Amino acid sequence: MTGWLDGYVALVTGGGSGIGRAVAERFVAEGASVAILGRNLEQLEKVVADSPDPDRVFAVRADVRDADALHAAVADTVARFGKLDTLVANAGIWDYKRALTRLDAAELSTTFDELFAVNVRGYLLAAEASWRELVKTRGSIVMTLSNASFYVNGGGPIYTASKHACLGLMRELAFELAPKVRVNGVACGGMKTDLRGPESLEMQGRSLAASFDKRPDDLPPPPIPLHDSSTDPRDFTGSYVLLASRAQSGPITGQAISVDGGIGVRGFGSAAGGDHL
Template structure:
């Protein structure tokens, strides 16, 4: 039996094929858990299972978080293969590349809203619906990937910021509704160098946040107090382990840990400008 804060636990991670989801999968296995990783990109899944280091402790499910059927299948496979489900990490998401309201047509607004909310918000709700019965059985927990955009402006445009504020509300509501059996918390990550994509409906599906990071000159980075510490998603996984661990956070529910380099201490401290209005 592995030692670790999550020894014996089983977790389902949505959007675990890349970025913070993949980093959480690797870290959870290091902490003694077994993981089921769901992603819509099947090519990435094999790599994540291999990176977890022990094929007996990681299982891949190809699926889309907009499909309740896919999510129920993932929960079913967790139970069939590993016998239980202790933690749901609701994580799959897309970004709007900070597209401002005044730079969206009505058609783009309509389609972009539907796509972003279907993945970022409904995807979390459908995952919670698929998982809650098994989580009640194990007195387990849900950990949602939130964002600095769950609290502050200018971490996205109106579509992304509204979606991540909605996830904060969803986390708090479910913490109330699923108590006392299931704890529900969030990790509000700040900027990480990941492959985060945009909506297909805004022709941003091919963009990658990592490429934007790499193009950004050092002097143009947003003024974040801990800037320079890390943008590696692996360095953001600790709060997920803490919140998933019954022993370490059994009394914590309805809370978001802000792992954002201190953005909230001073904000982004820039005005929008509005020169184009």
């Protein structure tokens, strides 16, 4: 580890599992104190208990769709650690690539509302709750984006639209909060993480990690250049450290680092997605 975040204080939404937990653990290893926010307090408390330095990890139960709860989380973080240097906006849900043609109008409407409320409004509300403290420290926001922020078929139409929206939100906030606060993103590819689906499609019990466990050994590798790269969330955390560190990325804002195995240089695997219609 580099110690690039010695003395920093971070707030990570969706910090109880997956990439959020991995980022929180990496930040602690780099010297930061971290508040982890999520809806499952038992899950959050396990992260604290598992930490080699539990005094520098603080669990906050909150829903990112609740503006008042996010303001309270920021206030509690500052009360506990004295300041806030970095917001990692990360909490999200996936639509498990549910295509438009497999959604009726009612499902489309309710799933859109739920998924955008978490994936987009949750980022925006977290930024609104945090920006005043981040101005004080000349801090930063790091958003978890996705290969679906740039390319199609990383999700269904609702998830893809939400991640494209997050990319635009990141860029807009980078402009609006400059020069005091830097805003960047990490566009992650597929990883073995406990990413859940929307309640509106009764997918809240599904976990992306389980689908990795069920993959047959003889399944061909994914069609990306680095097809044998790791899917462990911990191996995706370096870019978050880089973007949070003033010393390492002080002139960088409004940028997204793609950590997706090289999807952007692969080209298209098929001509059309609707040949079955």
